[in-house]
Amino acid sequence: MAMNNKKLIICLIFFMLVFLNYAKTQSLFAYIETTGGKNEFCTNQIITLVGQTENGSGSFLNHTWMGNNEMIIKTIENVAIIKSNKSGSYQFTYTVKDNTGEEATVNITIFFKESPFANLVISNNEILINNIVSAGEPKYTWFLNGKEIEVSEKRLQSVENGEYKVVITDGNGCSFATKKVMYSK
Numbered sequence: 001m002a003m004n005n006k007k008l009i010i011c012l013i014f015f016m017l018v019f020l021n022y023a024k025t026q027s028l029f030a031y032i033e034t035t036g037g038k039n040e041f042c043t044n045q046i047i048t049l050v051g052q053t054e055n056g057s058g059s060f061l062n063h064t065w066m067g068n069n070e071m072i073i074k075t076i077e078n079v080a081i082i083k084s085n086k087s088g089s090y091q092f093t094y095t096v097k098d099n100t101g102e103e104a105t106v107n108i109t110i111f112f113k114e115s116p117f118a119n120l121v122i123s124n125n126e127i128l129i130n131n132i133v134s135a136g137e138p139k140y141t142w143f144l145n146g147k148e149i150e151v152s153e154k155r156l157q158s159v160e161n162g163e164y165k166v167v168i169t170d171g172n173g174c175s176f177a178t179k180k181v182m183y184s185k
Contacts, residue, residue, distance in 0.1 A: 028056030030096050030104035040111045042174035043084055049108065051078035051094035059099040067092035087114040115174040120164060120181045127164055127183060129154040136171020143167070159183050 031054075035047040051063060065072060065080040068090050073081045084090065090112070095105040116134040120127055129140065132154065142151040145162045156164070165180045 028096070028098055028102035028104040029054040030094060030106045032092070032094055032106055032108040034108070034110070039109065040113060041084075042172065043087055043112050043115045045112075045115075045174075046073070046081060046083045047110070049080040049082065049092060049094070049110075051080075051096060051106070053078075053096055053098075053104065056096075056102050056104070057098040057100045060096055061099055062095075062097040064095040065092065066095075082110070084110075084112040087112050113172045113174055116168045116170040116176045118166070118168055118176065118178055120166060120178050122159075122181060122183055125157065125159055125185075127156045127159055127181065129166055129168070129178070132168070134168060134170040135174070138171075139169045141167040141169070161185060 031052050033050045033052055035041070041047050049065075051065075053060070060078075063075075063077045065075045067080075067082075068084075071082045071084050071090060073083055075081070078094070078096065080092065080094070082092070088111075089109050091107055091109050093105060093107050095103065097103045114133070114135060116132070116138055118129045118132040118134075121130045132138065140152055140154055142149050142156060143165050144160070161184045163180050163182050166178045167175055168178070169175045
């Protein structure tokens with residue numbers, strides 16, 4: 001019976017050494033989460049990148065974000081807030097180091113699609129959407145004094161007095177709100 005206990009103890013010690021060694025070799029792992037879990041956004045949209053970790057000690061000494069510095073509005077440890085006014089693809093890198101010296105680095109590519117643009121022009125008794133830049137066929141949503149009105153064209157005729165603006169949504173789902181214009185007869 002004593003021999004079986006010795007074998008059991010030896011097996012337990014062996015298992016614990018293997019398990020402890022395995023636990024020590026669990027490397028720090030990092031990944032990046034984005035606003036809405038997407039990697040495509042519209043220009044002029046503010047998005048948040050959050051560096052996440054698995055394994056490691058849980059006590060982090062250093063968080064570093066790298067990428068297009070003109071786009072990074074602010075970083076707070078594992079969070080980067082970015083905004084682009086230009087379309088294109090941009091890469092960001094998050095590096096984290098824990099108190100045991102483990103380090104993990106991860107990259108993410110974010111794509112920014114061009115947002116539509118236009119302005120409103122008052123001409124005679126109508127308001128026109130002018131200088132339209134848009135991907136695909138845009139949808140127009142008109143507002144009079146802050147309330148949506150039933151017009152879907154780029155020209156509003158028989159205009160009544162008030163403050164007008166238009167929200168343009170393009171084929172990519174990107175939107176732009178024009179500056180308000182005041183019309184009075």
